[in-house]
Amino acid sequence: MTATDGAAAPDAAPAPHGASTPFLLSAFEMMTPVHQSPGLWRHxxxxxxxxxxxAYWTRLARTVEDGGFSALFLADVLGLYDVYGGGIEATVRGGVQWPVLxxxxxxxxxxxxxxxxxxxxxxxxxxxLQRWQAETGVDGFNVSAAVRPADLERFAALVSPELRRRGVLREPExxxxxxENLSGAGPALPVDHRGHAFRTAG
Structure with a gap:
């Protein structure tokens, strides 16, 4: 291999460890005019x-497949973003992941x-949640508002009542x-607790 000026070019750098291991690609999209790329709609x-x-989405699916991807994930969101300005007006005005199909x-x-x-x-x-609990035997789930604080309010208003109706939501005493509520193993760890990954010494 030679460089454009005729001098010998250095050998190509060796591939990093494990680079030859095949991997998969998954595309990430949302059925909305603007997902994570504000302004590109003007291109x-x-x-x-x-x-x-x-036809827009079937064409996208074929493009993803032709590009060598293995999967296409279509994100979704419950409700509209309502933190900025204390309501949904800015979201609607700016088309922030809205409207969504x-x-x-x-x-x-x-x-x-x-x-x-x-x-x-x-x-x-x-x-x-019910399937994960049945398949793994977990005691509970840690629910957090990843994007909007209002998500916790919607979870409490919409999801918890349905879980209670099915009799699968254990109420804290x-x-x-x-x-104690999760494991019934006492109100606190012993003063001299010596676990596998966590230790305390009184």
């Missing part, structure tokens, strides 16, 4: 104005238009610590 080649047409409606058509890629969508939280 001359953008066709996002067609986002409400099924239901990916479960489009996926069957996208699957029919492709041959080998897989699709992922968000699913009913209540059934997923008043006057007991979290440790």
């Amino acid at each position: 001359p080649e953008s066709r996002i104005a067609e986002f409400d047409r099924l 239901d990916p479960a409606v489009a996926v069957p058509a996208m699957a029919a238009a492709t041959e080998r890629i897989e699709f992922g969508v968000t699913a009913s939280v209540t059934y997923e 008043p006057g007991r610590t979290l440790r």
Whole structure:
């Protein structure tokens, strides 16, 4: 190998350890005009104005497949962003992940238009929590508001009542610590606790 000026070019750097191991690619998209790329809708080649047409998404699925991807995940969100300005007005005005379509409606058509890629969508939280508990035997779940504080309010208003109705949400007993409610193993760790990954010495 020689450089453009005729001098010998240095050998190519060796591939990093494990670089030859095959890996998978998964595309990440959301059925909304603006997902994580504000302003790109103005690009001359953008066709996002067609986002409400099924052909837009079947074409995207074929592009993803032709690009060597193994899967396409379509994100979703419950409700609108309502922190900035104390309401949804800024979200609607700026088109911040709004409007958004239901990916479960489009996926069957996208699957029919492709041959080998897989699709992922968000699913009913209540059934997923119940399935995970049944399959793993976990004692509970740590629920956090990853994007919006209002998500916890919606969880408490929509998900918890449904779990209670099914009889799968264990209610905490008043006057007991979290440790007692979860495991019944006493209100606190012993003063001289020596666990595998955590130790205390009184």
